[in-house]
Amino acid sequence: MSIRFRLLISFMTTLAVTVLVFFLTAYLIAFAVTGDARSISRFYNIHYTLHPLTEEEERIFMEMKYLAKENPEQLMNKALLGDYDYQLKMVQAGLIVRHNQDLLFVSPSIREPGIGAALPDYEMGNYSIRNSINVGSRFFSYAKFDFPFSEQDRGSIFVIRERSPFAEIVRTLLPILIVVLLAILLLTSGLLYRYVTRTIVRPIHMLRESAERIKEGDLQFEFKPESDDEIGQLGLTFEKMRQKLNESIQLQLQYEENRKQLLSNISHDLRTPITTIRGYVEGIRDGVADSKEKMDKYIHTIYTKTADLDRLVDELFLYSKLDLNREPFSFETVDFLAFVRDMVEETELELEEKGIKIVWEGVRDAKVLVMADREKLKRVFLNLLGNCVKYMDKPEKRIVIITSVQENQVTVEVRDNGPGIPPEALPHIFERFYRGEPSRNAKTGGSGLGLAIAKQMVAGHGGRIWAESEWGEGTRMFFSLKIMGKSGDE
Ligand SMILES: Nc1ncnc2c1ncn2[C@@H]1O[C@H](COP(=O)(O)OP(=O)(O)OP(=O)(O)O)[C@@H](O)[C@H]1O
Ligand SMILES: [Mg+2]
Known part of the structure; x- marks a missing residue:
């Protein structure tokens, strides 16, 4: 398996695990908060349905509910409503009182054009008393109580609280946000993958190509590492190795050349005296050296030529001994x-x-x-x-x-x-x-x-x-x- 492929797999795995963990976490949070594992998409609704109001708001709501059951006419009393509204305002909530289709009272802070229409219908059984509504761009959660005002009239009280619009935005944009997050994850992974392959795989590839060239016997190039990280250092060492190898090969070639030269020199140097010696010996054999002087001259020449030969052989022998560290020094x-x-x-x-x-x-x-x-x-x-x-x-x-x-x-x-x-x-x-x-x-x-x-x-x-x-x-x-x-x- 190539490194490139392994990197790809590791990035893909990281990506998959991240996404999985992300969803799992979100799901678990939703489950922990709502206690209901049905779906994340209904997370906000469920959350606000269960907890639309704070304890203080809940207390006021209960009080008004009691009033609505026992003494609904009291809820016509604007001053009383104003008083409740004041209490609710203290805890950043509002009040709506509905009489049939009319709104008897709406807290100023939540006065919004379409609010009447947005409120849920009557449901005298009061099965679903907590929920959330959107009015224009605003988002509210509420607790509602429907009650009979009189024989024919119906009424509702809403203790209502505005929720952060951000939460609402997140809720509506959740699919897009998830897609964007995924895209970011993918993009970063892609960029990282590219970066890693560029900085690791490519230099290694170049190094391999250079090694191939050396294998083919080509040492006449220069390997320039692109970075000074570990791989760059490896490249530098590689380049030094190439230089050393090149030098030693050049030196070897030089030695080889010198040796050839030497051999030809030695054969030349040996042949010349040997030819001379042979000539003189033949002269003696054939009786050319017939006088005492001639004989002396011949013998002398033969002697000096052998001495030359001796010297040359000695020199070679000495050098090879020195070279092999076999020549003793007497200090x-x-x-x-x-x-x-x-x-x-x-x-x-x-x-x-x-x-x-x-x-x-x-x-x-x-x-x-x-x-x-x-x-x-x-x-x-x-x-x-x-x-x-x-x-x-x-x-x-x-x-x-x-x-x-x-x-x-x-x-x-x-x-x-x-x-x-x-x-x-x-x-x-x-x-x-x-x-x-x-x-x-x-x-x-x-x-x-x-x-x-x-x-x-x-x-x-x-x-x-x-x-x-x-x-x-x-x-x-x-x-x-x-x-x-x-x-x-x-
Ligand atoms: N004094 C010098 N003047 C000019 N060139 C020199 C001198 N000494 C050395 N060289 C050069 O250096 C080379 C190597 O010298 P080296 O003494 O090792 O070899 P050689 O004199 O050629 O042979 P050898 O000394 O074995 O008879 C010589 O061939 C010569 O070119
Ligand atoms: Mg010399």
């Missing part, structure tokens, strides 16, 4: 700035041979202790410096190392004046297998693992690595480590 307390000094001194000569000048700036003479794995830290340095060297494209080649000490961390910046990294590549350079612009990288070679390895290693130290770059101007690579303790000038 020790390291005087970090002394370590940097060693690094600079160690690489200075080699870089100089390549025409690159390396300078160390910033904090140099302080004792900053960090917990580190020397080998891995060295690897990070070499990977960063290796990139500076590899991508350097300026005639005046320059690398600057800048060390700085903050509250609880030490930061190293490796800055070069190379080509820089394009902004769109910058967020990706630490990803495994990611290599910038392939055309540029084709001649430099490499697996795209250098920075990924550096990142894993810095992360293993609880540190952070990041890059900034001015495209065309140069690159600034940073990494920072937590300090164990420090002393000296900073």
Whole structure:
């Protein structure tokens, strides 16, 4: 059963129950008041027939009735009638005395043109003495007593009281009122139903459609919730889920692409040295290396090529171990700035041979202790410096190392004046297998693992690595480590 249908049923049930309860209540009230279960439509008549007068009015009525029985001529006495009328006026009622078809006395408050005609006929048995009448737009209830004035003449006394016209209006308009009330009930139910379906069913429907799209593999859309209620929140979570899914799929695709690239790179990188090695081995086999010098040259080439191969395989192996958290770190307390000094001194000569000048700036003479794995830290340095060297494209080649000490961390910046990294590549350079612009990288070679390895290693130290770059101007690579303790000038 759909929610829409369930809502419809619940609204209809509420409506039916309301109407039922309404009628039942009305019926019970009528029954309780009148003690007569015959019908609601006669409710007012029954009510006023039974209780036309108040106790005080009833007392006066009884008195006049007694007078009418014992001494009817007295009722001709205007002064006496005036006196009774005065008493009745005190309790907001009126008096009519009828003699045959003439009205002997009518209280001023109820003097109404058609009243004489509206009064009920004589009924000497006095079976029905209480009732109500309509005169023009006014509504009265009364108690009546018919009596013989003399042998031929008949008379009546009416103690009469005006009833609220509203009650009369309600009485006459009752069917219309009920219809109107029903219509209002129906309308509100209809509007409520519409409101609920619009705010609940429709968003759920939209959510389902979006889920269908995702099922079909379409993630390139945006789901915008229309409200911020529970369903809106659900929609928001759904949208976040879609984004995450989309991102992870994009990332997966990117990895897949990188892996393919890597495989082709690896096969290329492996094939080149292997072809060379094979060529030289064949040369030796076929006796081409006939002199001692030639033989030495061949053997040397074979050796360097195998070393290249070894390095590549090592790098891959290292990365996969780091990736799987299988690479152990052997931490020790390291005087970090002394370590940097060693690094600079160690690489200075080699870089100089390549025409690159390396300078160390910033904090140099302080004792900053960090917990580190020397080998891995060295690897990070070499990977960063290796990139500076590899991508350097300026005639005046320059690398600057800048060390700085903050509250609880030490930061190293490796800055070069190379080509820089394009902004769109910058967020990706630490990803495994990611290599910038392939055309540029084709001649430099490499697996795209250098920075990924550096990142894993810095992360293993609880540190952070990041890059900034001015495209065309140069690159600034940073990494920072937590300090164990420090002393000296900073
Ligand atoms: N100093 C730099 N100057 C310019 N581009 C850089 C620099 N350092 C990194 N890059 C860019 O970032 C990419 C990723 O660097 P990474 O060291 O991870 O891979 P690689 O150098 O291509 O290969 P590998 O280091 O494994 O031999 C590089 O391909 C290059 O495009
Ligand atoms: Mg590199």
